[in-house]
Amino acid sequence: MGNKETYLGEFEHIVLLALIRLGKDAYGMTIRMEIDERIGRSVSIGAVYTTLERLEKKGLILSQMGEATPQRGGKAKKYFEITPAGKEKLQEARKSMEIMWQGLNPEMLGGACA
Amino acid sequence: MGNKETYLGEFEHIVLLALIRLGKDAYGMTIRMEIDERIGRSVSIGAVYTTLERLEKKGLILSQMGEATPQRGGKAKKYFEITPAGKEKLQEARKSMEIMWQGLNPEMLGGACA
DNA sequence: TTATTTATTCTACATTGTATAATTAATCAT
DNA sequence: ATGATTAATTATACAATGTAGAATAAATAA
Numbered sequence: 673m674g675n676k677e678t679y680l681g682e683f684e685h686i687v688l689l690a691l692i693r694l695g696k697d698a699y700g701m702t703i704r705m706e707i708d709e710r711i712g713r714s715v716s717i718g719a720v721y722t723t724l725e726r727l728e729k730k731g732l733i734l735s736q737m738g739e740a741t742p743q744r745g746g747k748a749k750k751y752f753e754i755t756p757a758g759k760e761k762l763q764e765a766r767k768s769m770e771i772m773w774q775g776l777n778p779e780m781l782g783g784a785c786a
Numbered sequence: 787m788g789n790k791e792t793y794l795g796e797f798e799h800i801v802l803l804a805l806i807r808l809g810k811d812a813y814g815m816t817i818r819m820e821i822d823e824r825i826g827r828s829v830s831i832g833a834v835y836t837t838l839e840r841l842e843k844k845g846l847i848l849s850q851m852g853e854a855t856p857q858r859g860g861k862a863k864k865y866f867e868i869t870p871a872g873k874e875k876l877q878e879a880r881k882s883m884e885i886m887w888q889g890l891n892p893e894m895l896g897g898a899c900a
Numbered sequence: 901t902t903a904t905t906t907a908t909t910c911t912a913c914a915t916t917g918t919a920t921a922a923t924t925a926a927t928c929a930t
Numbered sequence: 931a932t933g934a935t936t937a938a939t940t941a942t943a944c945a946a947t948g949t950a951g952a953a954t955a956a957a958t959a960a
Contacts, residue, residue, distance in 0.1 A: 679827075681916085681947045682796045682879075689886040700908065711882040714787045719949040721908065726947075745958040746906025765796075766887065768825040772803040773880065787950075795916050795947085814939065833918040835939065840916075859927040860937025 678730075680765040686711075687723050688762055691733065691752055699738070699749040700724065724752060732758035792844075794879040800825075801837050802876055805847065805866055813852070813863045814838065838866060846872035 680688070690706040691698040704720045707713055727733045738749035754762075794802070804820040805812040818834045821827055841847045852863035868876075 678946085679796060679917090682793060682799070683948055685796070686882070686886055689890070693890055701906075710885050713793075713882070715948085716787050716950045717907085718909085718911095718951065722910095722949075723947080725909090743958090744906075745904065745956085747908060747954095747956045749907070766891075768800070768827070769883065771824050772800055776803070776807055777880075792915085793948090797917055815937080829917085830919045831938085832920065832940085832942095836918075836941095837916080839940090857927095858937075859925085859935070861923095861925045861939060863938070 680761050683715075683719075684723055684727060684732075685762070685765055686713075687720065688727065688732065688754060688758060692754055692762075696751070698752050701749075703752075727758070728752075730757075731755060732761055794875050797829075797833075798837055798841060798846075799876070799879055800827075801834065802841065802846065802868060802872060806868055806876075810865070812866050815863075817866075841872070842866075844871075845869060846875055 686707060687703060690703045690710070694702050694706055700717060700721055703724070704715065704717050707715065707720075724733065724735075728735055733752050733754050735750050735752045738751055800821060801817060804817045804824070808816050808820055814831060814835055817838070818829065818831050821829065821834075838847065838849075842849055847866050847868050849864050849866045852865055
C-alpha cells in the first residue's frame with residue numbers, strides 16, 4: 673500500500689535458505705533435495721526452477737553455469753548464490769515473523785494452562 | 787507433490803498471528819492495525835478481509851457477528867478466532883521455518899568473519 | 901549413433917497477495 | 931424523518947507466487 677514493497681513468498685523464503693546452506697553446491701536438484709530432507713516437503717523440480725528464476729529476476733540470487741565437462745552424463749549444472757539484497761530480504765522476513773510470534777507461542781499450544 | 791498438502795501463505799501466517807494476539811477483539815480493522823503497528827506493514831483493509839475469508843473457508847478460523855447495537859455509528863463487527871486446525875498449521879509453518887533457519891543465522895549476517 | 905543419465909527450460913494453471921470501489925448499517929444533526 | 935457522517939464488511943479485479951508436468955538439452959556409455 674504505502675510503498676510498493678514486495679515481500680518474500682513462503683516458498684521463496686525456503687528456497688533461499690536451502691540455497692544458502694548448500695553453499696557452493698546449490699543448484700536445482702540439490703536445492704530440491706535439501707528441502708525434502710529438511711522439512712519433508714517434496715516439490716516438483718519445476719517448482720524449484722520457476723522460483724529460482726523469479727528470485728534471480730528480482731536480484732535476490734545470481735547464477736553461473738557449472739564446469740563445461742563434468743565427469744558424468746547429463747547437462748551442465750547451474751549454480752546459484754544469494755546476493756546481499758537476498759540476504760536483506762531474508763533477514764527482513766525473519767524479523768517480521770519473529771515480532772509477530774513474540775510472546776504467543778506457549779499460550780497457543782496447549783490451551784489448558786490453568 | 788506427494789500429498790496435495792497446502793501450506794500457509796506468508797500473509798496468511800501474519801494475519802493468523804495478529805488475530806491470536808488480539809483475542810476477543812480480533813476483527814478486520816484491528817487486525818489490520820495490529821499488523822501495521824507490529825511490523826510496519828500497511829495493507830489495505832480489503833486485503834485483510836480477503837485473506838480472512840479464505841482462512842475461514844479452509845477451516846483455520848471462524849467468525850461470529852458482533853453485538854447488534856453497538857454504542858457508535860457503523861455496521862456490526864465480525865469477530866474472528868482461530869480453530870485448532872489453524873493452530874496446527876501455524877505450528878507446522880513455524881517449525882519448518884525453524885528447521886530451515888537452524889544454524890545459519892550468524893554466518894549469513896555479516897560475511898566478514900576472518 | 902542411439903540409449904541413458906542428469907539437468908534445465910517451457911508452459912500452464914491454481915493459490916495467495918493486494919487494492920479499490922461498492923455496499924451496509926448504525927448514529928447524529930437538523 | 932432524512933440526509934450526512936462514521937465504521938465496517940463485501941465484491942471485484944488483477945498481480946504475484948506456488949506448483950506440476952512435458953519438453954528439451956547436453957553430456958557419457960554401450
